[in-house]
Amino acid sequence: MSVRDFVKILEVKRYSKNTIDSYSSIVKLAVLYFKKPLNRVDETELHKYFYHMVHTKKVSYSYQKQIAMALKLYYKEMFRQNINLEFLFPSRKPDKLPVVIAKKDVLKIIESANNIKHKSMIALAYSAGLRVGELIDLKIMDIDSSRMVIHVKSAKGNKDRILPLSEKILDMLRKYYKEFSPKLFLFEGQKGGKYSSSSFNKLLKAAAKRAQINKEITAHTLRHSYATHLLERGTDIRVIQKLLGHSSIKTTMVYTRVAEPALLHVVSPFDD
Template sequence: MKIIKLFPLEHRSALQIGVSFIYDLEMKNHLMALPGIKWSSTKKVFYFPYSEDAITILRKHLRGTGWYVDFSAIDENEFNKRTLKHPNLKAEHQAILEKFDSYLRGKRYSESTVKTYYSFLLKFLKFHNAPLAQLNNRNIEMFMEQVIARKNYSISTHRQCVSAFKHFVELFGFTEICLEKISRPKKSRILPRVLSQKEVINLLIATRNLKHRMVLAIIYSSGLRIGELLKLRLHDIDIDRRQIFISQAKGRKDRYVGMAETFIPILLNYLKTYQPVQRLVEGKAGEPYSASSVRFFLKESCRRAGIVKRVTPHTLRHSYATHMLEHGVGLRHIQELLGHSKPETTMIYTHVTQQDLLQITSPLDTAVSQLLKSGKEEENLRLSRK
């Protein structure tokens, strides 16, 4: 009997479901057809990101293959509680991880935040791997220097790590640690990349698949995050009112966004052609669609449209906000439409547009213009030499 085993896997600082089997080309191709599944060259197994629906998705995908699927290593309750056992950790450290996980969940942090903070503490315990009774600021500083900084983690990741340590210290009350001395690097000010409106239209025209075109059109026309799009259910779409209901998005906030009139024909054509059952965007057999699939076909559409900028689904959201601002929509309205908690987050788009600043004439143009008006035909005036 052919057997395929599913098991808990901690990989890339995240919780995964490992998929192991004796090599079989047909099964390999069948697995590769599942959006979101990846191959780990270090672990030498396929793995699938854990989520509330992950086990159900795998069950459906492997059903009818003729293989026996062994779920014995997986306890769904253990997954939900994130109580994976780490064989290289001491029992004391394992208990600390589980208590920290419970503490974060008690504060009702999102699954993403719990996963991120948990992974930082796991890295630290593997790095420190010594009794924590005498833990002090220098131990944490050494971790930041030798792990976070040396491996060139981003500034935002570094700041998240500091936040994780603050919760860790507050929970266990280490007397040798002064929270005020755990410094947080200054936040980077990175301006978002945006597409021009012409580039957006070219991108949609170059997207041949109807489902893919609908996905890109709704992200841009309504300013959605990729996660918000993938969670949308059919009853969230109100065509008559031209509204989309976004339920419990980032920051646990509900909001309404509008739908463009020109998007309605694309949407109706898509609904009639694909006939989704529950979610607006579904994979095979009604399975949830993956963000990696969206990024893949977006990259291909950009190639066809001749767009050389680095474009992600979030680039379309940035473009939506920037174009709204350029057409005179107020910052307060854009903040509500995007679901930003703070106006400062929305104000970054004022630095992207800067229409008045971009209209200022360069002194090089002024100098050349004045010389041309003076009638002096100097050879070096033609800077291109043509």
Template sequence: MKREREIFKSMDGSFYHPNQRLWSLPNTQENIEKVQKQFGNKLEIKETAERTIKPPFFILNEKSQQHLDQLHQKLVLKGFSTSTVENYKSAFSKFLKFFESRDLVELTKEDIEGFVYQQVSKYKLSESSQNSLINAIKAYYEHVLGKPREYYEIQRPKRSITLPNVLSKEEVALLIQSTPNKKHRTILLTIYSAGLRISEAIKLRICDVHSDGGYLFVKGAKNKKDRKTVLSPVLLQELRSYYKAYRPSYWLFEGQEGGQYSTTSIQAVFRKAVKASGINPWATVHTLRHSFATHLLQSGTNLRMIQVLLGHSSSTTTEIYSHILAVSNKNVVSPLDSLSEILNLTGKNRAK
């Protein structure tokens, strides 16, 4: 067993999970073939989850298409983002197909919740997909039919609390050092240094770098909110060196043919750097934003300032980073310590 464990640990991309006390590899066909080659008949493959059923392709009838067009028009007029409009339309079209023989005005709360339950049960919808479905339905009734917000108070899934993936400062340094291309290196430095979303990084303009004021201006971020975030002096020097080398014309980061640098290109750059550096293979570009917030908190920056820099509407969203900080006997004193003398405990194992 020890020999097999050492072989697995030496494979590219292997990662140790201290909480589960196990080693893992990214689930790719290439890795599966490598493991099969190394372990042969000793390898046992188990399905850990039920296979999800994909919704069938369908075409809406004329009446349902009119309802969908009405929703589209209202969402656009209200200034919803393109991605939100498309997500709502995709979700609402399933609702329309399900009730295409019914009058939508006559549907009850029980009818709608029954539909949501059917979708969740049959297609194993994630929490976010379930919420998108409910939001799309409510958007139609509230924005198109003009019903009050309380008209259909549909049951939502209990919100799960998951800790975001975070890299250590050493891992971030390894990632950057493993990115020799100046443009690629500068993009990753900018995302980490300013806590940007990938969509915000590709929308940065040259004029958004305010060297005199010491900040980056993020225009039209999530929920169409403008904000300012920190401009590191170190990043400023990197940006000046990058500008001299590439001379972008409008966007700070431009593709080879001009125009915005693409999201997929940044993701590819990041994946390549992750593989070269050997850091946590489950990290994504967004992990750099989580790491920015966590490292600021570790250095003593208050949560309110971090909330402003990240552009969070609610402080509750930012507070999740306080749960990430390491908890150990190095920074937290257990109340048991104050009872040790009374209980005559020495810390040694007294079990017979």
């Protein structure tokens, strides 16, 4: 049975598009690694594969967990096998703070982008705290200028949400639309169809490099910065949770560690 069959099962079970894309990609990589059908791969071989991904490929904590979840589900749905992969979940998540950049640096990156299309993509991602998948999944009709909202559909957890649309962003999008005339998706590739997430991250990194921002900049950096800047401005943490689409307030609470208004206004004794 092919990966395509696995995708069909996940579609019928109403998994979100992002989850389906991630899980099918993980399964394809595993098939390429083993060079044989996965039903002929035993648990010992799977354990060696995990060791390879963690120690050789240096995958992140979250991706390691995602590999285990995807392969466990694949074996269950395709072969009715209950493979015990939970113990391969990383035991402790690294306690890292999110990378955040200042508002002026966000502006520098936008200004350093090549054209109005790239500028609009970066500006929209930051202005609404969008995940990269949410940004490239947006269709023209999801921008409601009469209500001044953005309709994010089938996001993480298969949830829709409504976000406020900035007046300045709307102006940028109108200029972009006039020049590029997208057909269905708000941002489309050179040959039409949906823009790719890898292409967006590539253009973002290039713009950040030209802007001389000496940090590792990804689409999630823009999202982290959006949340942190809202918090520093006094926005209620539960409002930020809703805007970001977090199911748990605990996920949103991480931003309180990088943006504590009381601490940010403390003057160092050195300045005296």
